[in-house]
Amino acid sequence: MCCMNAPVRFPTKIAVLLRDDLLVWQRLNVTAFLVSGISTAYPEVIGAPYQDADDVTYLPMFRQPVLVLEGSKELLTTAHTRALSRGVTMSIFTSDLFTTGHDAxxxxAVRTVPTAALDLVGLALHAPRTAVDKILKGAVMHS
Structure with a gap:
């Protein structure tokens, strides 16, 4: 019989890469926005709803860990280019989005900027583990 507490090794990773010069509130805000894109594009990463002992039901969440990493502006640009070259879709957050007020x-704001000129402050992706590792090479765990 298998151990119930054995670690699970997922074939994919969900990862967020944040620019290392963001303020704390910006890091939190950007992370929340970025992972919302992953949850809608990949519904299979969402688990079942939670329920407490009093039968109160709570929303489902990701069924696997989300890595939050950080890196320089240059690393974000490099990671973005690597993801595009590998055909990995991602959610992005640019510095312009700090001045906008809603989705439209x-x-x-993103639509007006060419790909190479995007001022990225964060990106999130879900892909096979090895692809994520290669795309985010050079990033460090967020501290």
Whole structure:
């Protein structure tokens, strides 16, 4: 019989890469926005709803860990390029989005900037473990 507490090794990773010069509130805000993109694009990563002992039901969450990493502005640009070259879709957050107030303005702000000129402050992706490792090479765990 297998041990119930044995670690699970997922074939994929969910990872967020944040620019290392963000303020704490920005890091939290960017992370929340970025992972929302992963949850909608990959519904299979969402587990079942939670329920407490009093039968109160809570929303489901990711069924696997989310790695939160950080790196320089240059590393974000490199990771973005690596993901694109590997065909890995991602959610992105640019510095312009700190000045917008809602989804339509966010999308409009990104739409006006060429890919190579995006001022990325964060990105999130879900892909096979080895692909994520290669794309985010050089990033360190968020502290």
């Amino acid at each position: 303005d966010n999308r409009a």
